[in-house]
Amino acid sequence: MDRRKFLVSASALAGASAFGLPRMARADAAKTAVEAAKQYSGTEISIVWEAGLQSLDPLNFSGPMWEEQTGIKVKVIEVPTAEMFTKILQEHRAGTGAYDALNVIPAWMPDLVRAGALEPLDAMVDKYGYRDQLQTIAPVYRDNQMTVDGKIYGFPDDGDVFIMYYRKDVLSDPKIQAAFKEKHGYDLPVPPATWKEFDDVGSFISDFTDNKPYGATFFRDAPYAQFMFQERFRNEGGRFFDADTMKATINSDAGLKVFNDWLAENEWMPAGVQTWGFVENLAAFLKGDSAMTISWPPYGRWGAGYGTDEEALSWVPKSQIAGKVGYSMPPGGHPQLAAGFALSISASSKQKEAAYLFIQWLNSEETSLQRVQLPYALRDPFRDGHFESPEYKAKWPEAPEYLAALKAGAINGLLDLSLIQTDRYEEALRQGISRLWGGDDPQAILNDTAATWDGITDKIGVDKQKAAYTAWASKPNAYPS
Amino acid sequence: MVSGGGGSAVALAPGRLADRNFKYYMIFPAVLVILLIGLFPVIYTLIISFQNLTMMDEDTSFHGLMHYRALFEDARFWESLLHTFIFVAVALPAELLLGLAMAYLFLERLPGRQIFVALLVLPVVTSPIIAGATWRLLFDNQFGPINQILGWFAGEPVPIIWLVDPNFVYPAILIAEIWQWTPFMFLLLLAALSNVDKSQTEAAELDGASFLRTFRLIVLPAIWPVMAIAVLIRALDLFRLFDVVWALTRGGPGTSTETISIYAYVAGFQQFETSYTAAMAFVVIVILAVSITLVLRRLEIDR
């Protein structure tokens, strides 16, 4: 603890004791930011945000609130997910200073840092006394999505994790239970804990109910399925690379098993499930057409009917399944911490200080708790306090179970692969998946993908990449322990 | 106007010379600007392609033909070039023939002709990415009307997964592409056909010539300049085909529908292999420049 931090903590403690509120010290992070930001009143800062629902947070909620408190206008630059990396890097190369604050997908953070696009935040974190509140971010995000080479480049701001959602009413249906046991010789597990069980249960339900509902549905479109692959591959014991030679080992038995299981699952899932993304799968699940699925946290909220009366969510099918949904870890027990967002500052920003204060305020315990409860904004709980929030737990009857599942996910979760030029590896994987749906031989695809990965590694430099991989793989959440 | 010597002729000579050059002085600034706009990017691309700019490195030292060599061995590059050629080779004749057929149809007086022409032109004014997105919905195997309509004919549900099944991705993309750009051909050819002297075709008809003979000897030569330009424009557009493919398949499954533009975009702006992409762009520029020059020369001879 350095001197400054000590002083801040001390004064905070003093303030807290004066009001008799022990948590007051942390709430100050938001207040501190607001107070310090007032000197920039009348200016405008920009923030890059994922286009669509995500942007409603700064557009409708946090942006206007910040402006009211500080007089600083917030200009939201909406960018589709797939282009965020490109735009941020392009802007940085051009050096226009058009972007001040940024939303950054953590897996890309190292690449952006290496390209010099992100501003290190340590100095400002200390200056504005934010270290304490960073400590209350759930450890998996705090330890893995905040720093590059020991320096802070972003505040983890979105607890993205794949949760399994299952229909308690369907899986516990006595008729299904009895028939399942007769066929498979063991009690139908609620919920299934392994992929073997999952496939047994899923195929059985599809068969037994004549696809009303389907045993399970997934998103299979490559950009989404790529995350599913990373998760399942590792839960099946797969390793991305040989730690010694840095040769890709994605074409191992684990990889082949995932691909073959996927193909087998498609047989009892809806025709055309290969093209399904977030929305198609969501619609099927909310309509009650699917007994099990795996996805990001909003499925849980909307499935419970929370906030779906909002105008912004009018496109979301009305939930037919409220009260019937159970939440658990996906089979294997280690969910993908898929994507997520961290708040960063552009290295070419001309208003770093004001932008920093904005993201500190956004990310602070006080503000973030409100933001993760916005029904439409897709920001998911990422702080210890979010999981335990009595306010949140009261939102719908099963909310406590939901938050418990998210918290468990944050503990057991698996990090997205993050190397040098991660996207090139992911692109090869995405292409492999789309080839799988196109009917190519799974082993051949995996061999090609591995070869492509090796090619990329060679080009980047085996030693350089090996160092990056080793650093990543040494994190506790890189592989199931 | 050759005057028989004398002072006036001598005095005129320098003036006439100045006049002759004057027009060049007048167009010089415009030519210069066009050259700068046109040539600068090409030269800049060429220079970058000899350097080694990547996402991480701003290495501007001279690397010779390194990227060209890599390009030569890059199967994905050659495949994307091949895919591009396939799209051009199928879509171009299809758009030409369909456009021509439609133009012939609309040459006659039809009730509601103007409304139909206006409707037919709508695809052209639609942004390609939006057209692509719309086709994506149309081709949706679950909610899309195409499978539904095919199902009515087949008498049973048609489960074609258009944008995933390798047998159907090319047809799907080509349908969308041809749908969007046939009206362009149609419009130009309709204008060209309307300008063909009707009495010439009538004379040919009275002379006993068949439709094909009339078309070959009378109509085709008349519309040839317009048609050639239309084909050239479309060929160039098709060579740069991006939006529709991007909206429908993003080049997938795998890279099986990836065009040169998509590969260049991915390499240049998603992976920031700047120099490598510059080399790719330069090779494409060379290919296009050579083929256009050949085509234009051909046109000149024919005229």
Added chain:
Amino acid sequence: MARLSIRGLHKFYGKFEALKGIDLDIAEGEFCVFVGPSGCGKSTLLRTIAGLEDVDDGAIDIDGEVVNTLRPRDRNIAMVFQNYALYPYLTVFENIAFGLRARKTPDTQVRERVGRAAEMLGITALLDRTPRQLSGGQRQRVAIGRAVVRDARLFLFDEPLSNLDAQLRDGMRAEIKRLHQEIGKTTIYVTHDQIEAMTLADRIVLMRDGLIEQQGAPLDLFERPATRFVASFLGSPQMNFMPCRLERRDGAATIVFADGRTLAFGAERSADLSAHEGRDLVIGIRPEHMSRALPDRPPAAGAAPISVLVDLVQPTGTRTYAQFRIGEVEVTVELPAHIVEHPGTTIDLLVDMTRVVLIDPKTDKVLSNGTGETG
């Protein structure tokens, strides 16, 4: 060679009825001219014969065969278009040979026939050129060559001379007439020019508003028009029409104008006209049927004197036209070239009352034609 017979032909363009029931017979080898003002349907009629326009009702019969549903190429008709319609990307030779080649004529025959046609039209030297390199008259010859080279049974000409300048037109007109005399094919010729019609035709078909107004030999039409329209259309300058009243005075049928001036008929026509006495009529007098009264010579029988005040004089070289007014109507008289008066002088004219026509102003029908012959 062919006979053409048309019965009850109707043609609509949308709601507009272009042909309102045409009945027409053209004999073998006849040179028939469709004439009339623009929009009268003459070109439409020609195009329906060629097959370039569909027919809505009626029958077109060539040599006893109804050809309504036959495509143009199967009718074996040759046509010369107003704008020549030469094929711009083919040489003159290939232009002329086009129809022969389309019918797969052997090459030697093509050469021979094209050569003959070119010789006949004096364009042998032009065979290697393209239409672009030809003058208007030369193009016209090529267009005619393209028609005559084929052994068509019917020749159609659609205003073929209207794009030529006046001098060329006279020459070509004579050539077309000569050509017809040489090959003697049934020919239909459309024009809006009454001089062309008069000079070329064996028979004139004068059309108006989609109907045949009158048909017959040129002089027949000229001398015995059935309607005011026919009377006015043929002849240049136009026939003069003046409202008048027919009365009997001094035992003779007499034209009385509003200003009181009179023109008396001779005894012969007076008798015929008794039925119309007391009626308001229109009198038609051709400019050439008035002449200067010579003081030393008594007027011919049936000539009526009238004094007029000349207000405009137009010499043309061969003849001089003088204009005067009768009532509100401007009247033209054709006089010998050198009998020129200054405007403002009064002259005495003699009207040849044997040639004037009397028209019913209500129906525009001619009630009484002149008895004399043009001479």
